[in-house]
Amino acid sequence: MDAKLSVWSSYYVDLGPEEAVLEMKKHGIDASELSDEHGLVLLQRGDAREVGAQFRAFLEKENFTMTQGHLWLHVKICSDPDALVRLQQWLELYEAIGIEQAVLHCDSIAGEPELSPEAVLERNLAVLRQVQEGAKGMKIRICLENLTRVCRDADALVWLVDRLDSDRFGICLDTGHLNICGGDQAAFIRKAGGRLTALHIADNEGERDQHMMPFGRGNVDFGQVVRALREVDYHGLFNLEIPGERMAPLPVRGYKLEYIRKCYEYLMGIE
Numbered sequence: 001m002d003a004k005l006s007v008w009s010s011y012y013v014d015l016g017p018e019e020a021v022l023e024m025k026k027h028g029i030d031a032s033e034l035s036d037e038h039g040l041v042l043l044q045r046g047d048a049r050e051v052g053a054q055f056r057a058f059l060e061k062e063n064f065t066m067t068q069g070h071l072w073l074h075v076k077i078c079s080d081p082d083a084l085v086r087l088q089q090w091l092e093l094y095e096a097i098g099i100e101q102a103v104l105h106c107d108s109i110a111g112e113p114e115l116s117p118e119a120v121l122e123r124n125l126a127v128l129r130q131v132q133e134g135a136k137g138m139k140i141r142i143c144l145e146n147l148t149r150v151c152r153d154a155d156a157l158v159w160l161v162d163r164l165d166s167d168r169f170g171i172c173l174d175t176g177h178l179n180i181c182g183g184d185q186a187a188f189i190r191k192a193g194g195r196l197t198a199l200h201i202a203d204n205e206g207e208r209d210q211h212m213m214p215f216g217r218g219n220v221d222f223g224q225v226v227r228a229l230r231e232v233d234y235h236g237l238f239n240l241e242i243p244g245e246r247m248a249p250l251p252v253r254g255y256k257l258e259y260i261r262k263c264y265e266y267l268m269g270i271e
Helices: 017-026 036-043 048-062 083-097 117-134 154-161 175-180 185-195 222-231 250-268
Strands: 002-007 031-034 065-070 101-104 141-145 169-174 196-200 235-240
Touching (some): 002 250, 017 031, 017 036, 017 048, 017 250, 031 235, 036 065, 036 083, 065 235, 083 101, 101 196, 117 141, 117 154, 141 196, 154 169, 169 185, 175 185, 185 222, 222 250, 235 250
Parallel strands (some): 002 031, 002 235, 031 065, 065 101, 101 141, 141 169, 169 196, 196 235
16 A cells, blocks of 8 residues: 555645645645645636646645645536536646546535436436546546535445546545445445545544544544555555644644644554
């Protein structure tokens, strides 16, 4: 297993993308998933490809890894008629930055409650095939995330990925979402297998998405997670999605990152 420690850039949502990177580096974190908040900041600067190339040059100068990014967080790929046009801009930005794994949410299609779960998956599949066409020629892989209202388990995500281009689509496990759904972390990881290409590591108490770091009030068994990741030989970022920890002064958030590094070292040493 090769799983480099990473922290979602939204941990420093109150800072600009470059400032967030520099603050992480100050506390020993040299990899991050680009959050959609920071992605939006970059898109507002101008042409997606030009801005992406500039940000990539900054990352290279700082020797900072950002190979994972979260696409538009609130996208409704089936319900919003403008979703694919706007999503294409995100893909172009992320491709220019050098992001390899781009996390995407499927659409629960909440406005049509009469649809069966199978019909919801079929509708998502049809739109994802259009997304795949828009990403043709790019190196980026789109990682479909397990959620609490749609794609709640590995079976649904495997069904989608296996019907798409396996080189362009993968799975992102969100441990917090799976905990809320009462899912088995190790079973999910084993089912996803080599399709698992991104992680959102987060803890909660099993009732709501609290986005906490490991070993607090939450009840996710992270030892089980690490053992299963090692079993499937996961290669990618061990990315913590922990905006629930950011309600603290800047210096305190830095101390938390130093603690997180120690927790990561402990987890990687679990047999």
